[in-house]
Amino acid sequence: MKAMNWLAGACLAVAALSVQADGLRGTGDLGIVVERARGSLQLVDTSKKSVLSRIEGLGDLSHASAVFSRDARYAYVFGRDGGLTKVDLLTGKIVKRVIQSGNSIGGAISQDGRFIAAANYTPGGVKIFDAETLELVVDIPAWSDELQAASKVVGLEDAVGNVFAFSLFEAGEIWVADLSENPKRPKITKFKNIGREPYDALVSPDGRWYIAGLFGEDGVAVLDLWNLEKGVKRALPDYGRGQEKLPVYKMPHLETWAVSGNLAFIPGVGRHEVVIVNMETWEKVGVIPVAGQPVFVMARPDGRQLWVNFAFPHYDTVQVIDVPTRKIVHTMKPGRAVLHMEFTPRGEHVWVSVRDANRVDVYETRNFTKLTEMPAENPSGIFFTWRAHRFGL
């Protein structure tokens, strides 16, 4: 009996140690940094501004993106090679990895967190997986009757009501898949002739507007997800590469259009400007000249600042715009090739991937002071767990 008590005591000590080592901790301040060339992730802590561990073996992570589980414990990473990897942020281990297609361009998680959707180029379509097991729930081929061929799927976004919206590049269509009644047989609404070659899309932070950018012509396609019966409308007729087909070094990312009140701030295509759009009328109401062709225009969570990075040859530069005055209040050159930026949940800090310097920098947003830097191998995307609780990210 005495021995048993002693054993129990010793075990409790081991258990306590083990709990700490196994990471009894909150997950609201965790995140990942994609190391694209190495096929790995840095698991990071945004409170301590530090790296916790490296997670290896995620395949081709060029252009990789991630979403987070409802409990903010798991990251789902979409790789360019069609890999979908579920990572446990508490143990720093891969839980499951499936090669779900030949070539993928990103994904989304349903409003209720039960389903992961991946958008695929090869073969074109959307596959929807159970978030718990990564078992296939339903495969939605992007077959166009008009084309008699499959299309590449781009701009896959989640919205209110367990809805996924996505665009068909070759077919020029927008589809809305509603999983709320029967996830295995989603109700699909198709919108045709929405414009030539939609190449990316976004959902507004309130989950209402689905906006697809067009590669094949100027303008954007706008779908009101609250009123599907109104159909897709065209807006911003002079938004795009223009008649002269400006040289575009990198088509801007749309997923992160910055919204502040009723205004959206969007990267100009091929032009050195940020375009201001009134979201009530979907009309252009102004531009802000900037240092290069914008790639990401990201609003600090309070909407007061926009942080902008640029395509080649200005990809060494980051500019900060003050929203009320629409003036550039800061310009900096953190290093060659700034690839991505991510704000802490309430925006006091921003993390910046400086790819060629093998570094992630952390800045205080109110005064642009660099607080710290961390080594990372060719870092690209940075994703924090607060995304678990937002739409369209």
Next chain:
Amino acid sequence: MKAMNWLAGACLAVAALSVQADGLRGTGDLGIVVERARGSLQLVDTSKKSVLSRIEGLGDLSHASAVFSRDARYAYVFGRDGGLTKVDLLTGKIVKRVIQSGNSIGGAISQDGRFIAAANYTPGGVKIFDAETLELVVDIPAWSDELQAASKVVGLEDAVGNVFAFSLFEAGEIWVADLSENPKRPKITKFKNIGREPYDALVSPDGRWYIAGLFGEDGVAVLDLWNLEKGVKRALPDYGRGQEKLPVYKMPHLETWAVSGNLAFIPGVGRHEVVIVNMETWEKVGVIPVAGQPVFVMARPDGRQLWVNFAFPHYDTVQVIDVPTRKIVHTMKPGRAVLHMEFTPRGEHVWVSVRDANRVDVYETRNFTKLTEMPAENPSGIFFTWRAHRFGL
């Protein structure tokens, strides 16, 4: 040696069990339900829609509120008796509890999560604590030179830049404490003659506008936290109890004004209506008639629905307003005395406290179906961890 190996093996088994039992889990889907009479909390899981455990010993929890740590692991609960309790949601235990004043009315957490501020009636003032240790960082007495007396502090809210804003009831002042440079000696900006008897306040979801409701006269006080030099302005001159001093059964809560685009939807005072305000001009632009005097008007996270509960004698009723059409689309009576409602992070569900029925109900917001109910002893406030990453909650 063999014995040691055996011990290690046995301990590993215990450790593994212990890890699971001690809750290696994400914290993004946790929350608390206040059991006001019992002085306890129900620790809840919003994914499983279930109660995990009960946490006892929090003192007087009438009118209690809570904020969450940056990592979404800890809740800080402000009790009416001046108690400030730090609760570990992973272990279900109280970490620390201090009686920080004689009588408290709520609190806030700083943008960076380092500081907890409590607003006090007795003696009037704000105390700011270290979020880690609950040690006092600074005490800000609400002493008014004009009154030569201390005021009760109400409407304490966090905002961008490690700022806390709050109102002095008797003095009719709004103070802004900026902790960004030196938390032990915050820079305090005082605004006087802001109106008679501010009784509650809110910060808009973007952290920009601080709005105080007035008990002693009609109208509200509006402070632009991005432009303190512009001072406090008065708005909504006919918002309040009116000349005839309508009987008001319960002054509405302001902290949760619903914002959708540029419109705010606010509870009418003493009137059976929700008031629509244009936040660009701070003018009333319409009203929506409802079943009683609203207490909480809460926007579903996507801003499409407003859920409204009411003061006596209509506190058995909940109404749902469709924002685009401004029509009431659902009315229900979950039971006598609906005290509070809380949405899941992306709004697919809403949890409702039905105090006298000793029950918390969970509804699907898209079709108003009741999904489940849980027993709870006289439940009042419900708070989920997604609040960790928002302003002014």
